[in-house]
Amino acid sequence: MTCLNLDHLLPDYIKHFEAYIPSKPDPELMRLYGCSRLYRLNNNENPLGPPEAAQEAIRNFPPPSAAVYPSGDAYYLRTKLAQRFGMDPDQFLVGNGANEVISFVMKAFCEKGDNIITADKTFAVYEWIAEFSGFEARLVPLKDYAFDDRAMLDRIDEGTKILFVCNPNNPTGTYWNRDKLSRFLDAIGGRRIVVVDEAYFEFVEAEDFPNGMDYIRDHPNLVVFRTFSKMYGLAGLRIGYLAGSLEVVQAIRRTCIVYSVNALAQIAAAAALDQDDHVLRSRALVREGKLYLKRELARLGLSSQVGEGNFIMIRLPMSDTLAYRKLMTYGVMVRAMTGFRFPNHIRVTVSHMEALQAFIEALEKILPHRPRLLHSIPKETG
Numbered sequence: 001m002t003c004l005n006l007d008h009l010l011p012d013y014i015k016h017f018e019a020y021i022p023s024k025p026d027p028e029l030m031r032l033y034g035c036s037r038l039y040r041l042n043n044n045e046n047p048l049g050p051p052e053a054a055q056e057a058i059r060n061f062p063p064p065s066a067a068v069y070p071s072g073d074a075y076y077l078r079t080k081l082a083q084r085f086g087m088d089p090d091q092f093l094v095g096n097g098a099n100e101v102i103s104f105v106m107k108a109f110c111e112k113g114d115n116i117i118t119a120d121k122t123f124a125v126y127e128w129i130a131e132f133s134g135f136e137a138r139l140v141p142l143k144d145y146a147f148d149d150r151a152m153l154d155r156i157d158e159g160t161k162i163l164f165v166c167n168p169n170n171p172t173g174t175y176w177n178r179d180k181l182s183r184f185l186d187a188i189g190g191r192r193i194v195v196v197d198e199a200y201f202e203f204v205e206a207e208d209f210p211n212g213m214d215y216i217r218d219h220p221n222l223v224v225f226r227t228f229s230k231m232y233g234l235a236g237l238r239i240g241y242l243a244g245s246l247e248v249v250q251a252i253r254r255t256c257i258v259y260s261v262n263a264l265a266q267i268a269a270a271a272a273l274d275q276d277d278h279v280l281r282s283r284a285l286v287r288e289g290k291l292y293l294k295r296e297l298a299r300l301g302l303s304s305q306v307g308e309g310n311f312i313m314i315r316l317p318m319s320d321t322l323a324y325r326k327l328m329t330y331g332v333m334v335r336a337m338t339g340f341r342f343p344n345h346i347r348v349t350v351s352h353m354e355a356l357q358a359f360i361e362a363l364e365k366i367l368p369h370r371p372r373l374l375h376s377i378p379k380e381t382g
């Protein structure tokens with residue numbers, strides 16, 4: 001038998017990279033934690049599912065079509081995106097989830113010795129892809145739970161290729177308004193790529209929130225990410241996209257894997273795109289859920305970070321990983337935030353009322369007992 005020695009084959013940055021371990025399937029988890037049903041509030045999925053038109057498209061997919069390769073570059077979906085946003089179809093690249101387009105952008109612009117800049121407490125995939133590709137990820141601390149524009153600009157050097165801004169930020173829900181995004185893009189002045197990840201764009205209700213698509217014309221170095229996984233309820237089909245100027249998208253296209261987006265996802269996404277009533281219904285559900293959670297968490301004496309997006313973050317008087325395991329025994333799955341560098345915090349998807357009530361009930365049971373007295377001590381002010 002040949003003895004395998006991977007040591008000299010693996011680059012150092014792979015040796016030191018710890019692989020992400022996804023959660024087990026529901027039946028396995030239910031067996032493990034001894035619960036008879038499971039509310040998944042960990043992945044910011046839409047409890048309403050895909051819009052009716054997308055469900056219809058999925059039902060009508062002819063099974064024999066599975067034998068045929070999909071459009072290699074999502075031709076019809078890009079045409080539809082172009083109509084929707086008043087842009088050219090070639091200004092879009094569709095990927096196997098927005099996760100895949102992150103790696104397209106990084107592969108296109110970064111080489112050995114280069115770095116990317118993002119926040120320390122944000123969607124972790126920018127950092128992961130940079131690190132397992134051998135690039136440095138410069139993580140700038142959040143300021144008041146938000147991306148710190150000045151500090152990000154200060155970290156730029158010769159090797160900086162891309163700045164990733166998650167707007168609104170997952171997990172804090174904070175955002176840059178139009179003014180702040182404009183000033184940041186002006187300060188960069190086209191010398192680096194700026195990615196604005198708008199995975200939760202369709203959930204945003206704030207009036208001063210910038211639509212990244214509107215900034216592409218004046219800022220050809222800007223790349224906007226969107227996904228069908230969150231608002232459009234298609235997370236299981238894996239489809240997301242990026243948009244940018246013709247020049248920048250043409251460059252990124254060289255690194256993009258053709259045929260990575262399956263036919264069913266392309267059809268369902270195209271059908272979902274103009275379902276504005278679905279967007280309004282989902283927003284109403286999230287609005288109602290946030291009000292309920294804020295009220296209940298205040299009652300429990302817990303502080304929460306509630307911003308834009310279909311998720312909230314809660315600070316607990318206990319370890320988040322312990323809270324995760326205890327909540328699981330009540331059939332409620334949340335996101336433990338230690339991995340996001342927010343120890344003692346959990347992130348919870350704002351789902352339908354039944355799931356949120358199950359969460360609050362379970363949370364009340366697992367919280368460490370607090371002496372009643374603490375409650376009645378008035379808060380110091382000023």
Ligand SMILES: *Cc1c(COP(=O)(O)O)cnc(C)c1O
Nearest residue numbers: 097098099123170199227229240
């Ligand atoms: C969920 C999410 C994505 C990735 O979504 P895909 O399912 O890969 O399309 C990207 N960015 C942020 C901030 C997210 O929360």
